[in-house]
Amino acid sequence: MQSVAATREANAGNGLTERQGVVLEEALRLLVDGGEKALTTAGVARAANCSKESLYKWFGDRDGLLSAMIGFQASKVRTQDVAASALDAESLSRHLVVFAKDLLEVLAGDVSLALNRLAIGQASREGSKLGHMLQERGRRQIGRRAAALLEAGRKAGLLAFDDADEAYGALYGLVVSDWHLKMLLGEEAGEMKKGFGRKAEQAVSAFLTLYGKKV
Amino acid sequence: MQSVAATREANAGNGLTERQGVVLEEALRLLVDGGEKALTTAGVARAANCSKESLYKWFGDRDGLLSAMIGFQASKVRTQDVAASALDAESLSRHLVVFAKDLLEVLAGDVSLALNRLAIGQASREGSKLGHMLQERGRRQIGRRAAALLEAGRKAGLLAFDDADEAYGALYGLVVSDWHLKMLLGEEAGEMKKGFGRKAEQAVSAFLTLYGKKV
DNA sequence: CCAATTCAGTACCGTACGGTACGGTTCGCA
DNA sequence: TGCGAACCGTACCGTACGGTACTGAATTGG
Numbered sequence: 001m002q003s004v005a006a007t008r009e010a011n012a013g014n015g016l017t018e019r020q021g022v023v024l025e026e027a028l029r030l031l032v033d034g035g036e037k038a039l040t041t042a043g044v045a046r047a048a049n050c051s052k053e054s055l056y057k058w059f060g061d062r063d064g065l066l067s068a069m070i071g072f073q074a075s076k077v078r079t080q081d082v083a084a085s086a087l088d089a090e091s092l093s094r095h096l097v098v099f100a101k102d103l104l105e106v107l108a109g110d111v112s113l114a115l116n117r118l119a120i121g122q123a124s125r126e127g128s129k130l131g132h133m134l135q136e137r138g139r140r141q142i143g144r145r146a147a148a149l150l151e152a153g154r155k156a157g158l159l160a161f162d163d164a165d166e167a168y169g170a171l172y173g174l175v176v177s178d179w180h181l182k183m184l185l186g187e188e189a190g191e192m193k194k195g196f197g198r199k200a201e202q203a204v205s206a207f208l209t210l211y212g213k214k215v
Numbered sequence: 216m217q218s219v220a221a222t223r224e225a226n227a228g229n230g231l232t233e234r235q236g237v238v239l240e241e242a243l244r245l246l247v248d249g250g251e252k253a254l255t256t257a258g259v260a261r262a263a264n265c266s267k268e269s270l271y272k273w274f275g276d277r278d279g280l281l282s283a284m285i286g287f288q289a290s291k292v293r294t295q296d297v298a299a300s301a302l303d304a305e306s307l308s309r310h311l312v313v314f315a316k317d318l319l320e321v322l323a324g325d326v327s328l329a330l331n332r333l334a335i336g337q338a339s340r341e342g343s344k345l346g347h348m349l350q351e352r353g354r355r356q357i358g359r360r361a362a363a364l365l366e367a368g369r370k371a372g373l374l375a376f377d378d379a380d381e382a383y384g385a386l387y388g389l390v391v392s393d394w395h396l397k398m399l400l401g402e403e404a405g406e407m408k409k410g411f412g413r414k415a416e417q418a419v420s421a422f423l424t425l426y427g428k429k430v
Numbered sequence: 431c432c433a434a435t436t437c438a439g440t441a442c443c444g445t446a447c448g449g450t451a452c453g454g455t456t457c458g459c460a
Numbered sequence: 461t462g463c464g465a466a467c468c469g470t471a472c473c474g475t476a477c478g479g480t481a482c483t484g485a486a487t488t489g490g
Contacts, residue, residue: 255446255447256447256448256449257446257447257448267448267450268451268452271448271449271450276448276449277447277448
């Protein structure tokens with residue numbers, strides 16, 4: 001559940017009125033609850049108490065609505081950069097664990113899963129526009145946060161790697177493994193979530209074994 | 216492209232006639248080419264030169280057809296267990312690299328991507344039956360192959376791990392990272408494939424750093 | 431107080447799909 | 461040769477969806 005403030009914030013950069021934001025919120029709820037099949041124009045109009053005509057005026061067509069939903073949701077996720085000050089081995093590890101847990105929880109989120117399912121389902125036909133959008137506006141954000149963290153670790157002499165992308169890929173893989181796919185395929189996420197903490201710590205420990213500078 | 220022999224083999228364990236196998240083959244081709252939207256009963260019937268009535272008689276309904284497609288494809292993938300004889304550090308590493316490359320190539324395969332997209336798209340509604348099926352009949356297979364390899368490595372004193380699942384998870388994550396998701400989202404797989412070899416070697420090297428027994 | 435705009439609600443249209451029914455044909459078998 | 465099963469091709473039905481058009485109410489600006 002997002003706050004009203006977050007919603008209002010999200011509208012700012014997108015040229016969306018508050019009303020349109022509410023409509024997108026409702027559309028996301030429909031998508032989360034019932035999948036792409038449940039996301040019909042009539043359904044959105046009914047759920048949001050607006051007319052289909054308004055939907056088409058605002059978003060053009062159904063694809064425009066989907067794009068707007070992705071952009072809307074992405075604009076709500078703000079990744080705060082941690083200050084790179086005073087990094088020692090202990091705090092780096094802690095930051096990495098926090099990042100790993102955040103990553104797992106984001107990927108396991110209702111809306112994230114629903115949007116990824118939507119984009120994947122759409123990927124086969126026509127350029128996979130939604131896929132690129134999700135990649136660019138969703139993953140890029142969290143990737144930047146990780147890159148900053150890794151770079152800070154290297155600057156502080158705590159990490160050793162040549163290729164930051166390679167190191168990030170290893171971290172991502174160790175943290176996520178095949179959990180994301182399993183959740184996308186419908187595995188109940190409820191029981192998984194409690195293992196996130198342990199999983200994050202194990203992954204970070206392994207990552208530091210690989211890329212931590214030997215003292 | 217599968218051989219006719221492989222197709223005939225696949226029918227054996229599933230109670231499928233050869234004709235039905237051909238139909239499923241054609242259905243898979245439609246799915247690969249055009250995504251779920253292109254997989255209509257009329258389309259399958261036309262492509263396979265059979266009647267819709269026969270489709271419903273053989274597979275019950277559309278979901279039955281989807282299930283049959285997954286089962287059919289899964290039954291075509293045979294994972295040969297490598298003999299665990301004469302494992303040394305060199306051959307273990309080589310086997311792991313081969314496994315990693317195979318894994319990447321399977322995941323990047325047309326049919327695999329299409330079926331995963333199909334199951335993911337279906338996952339939101341109704342128990343995610345297809346997702347479980349894909350998980351059970353597809354991933355379980357390759358997981359067993361990996362487990363056998365890892366166990367052999369441990370028996371030979373070359374690997375050290377307590378939890379085999381954890382070790383496999385690390386290997387999988389290091390090998391696949393987020394490539395699978397990127398491909399599912401529609402990233403062009405063509406340019407990626409040439410990097411599989413290097414990627415596999417890097418991942419195995421990292422894995423051995425984590426779980427290889429120190430001599 | 432009046433015109434202009436916006437929008438909800440609904441009715442409507444064309445299309446496409448899932449599923450069923452039926453006529454005609456082939457093939458195996460007695 | 462006659463019979464029945466399987467099956468192809470097609471026509472058909474009900475439904476649901478994307479998209480459009482219209483109407484009446486609310487709001488806004490002068």
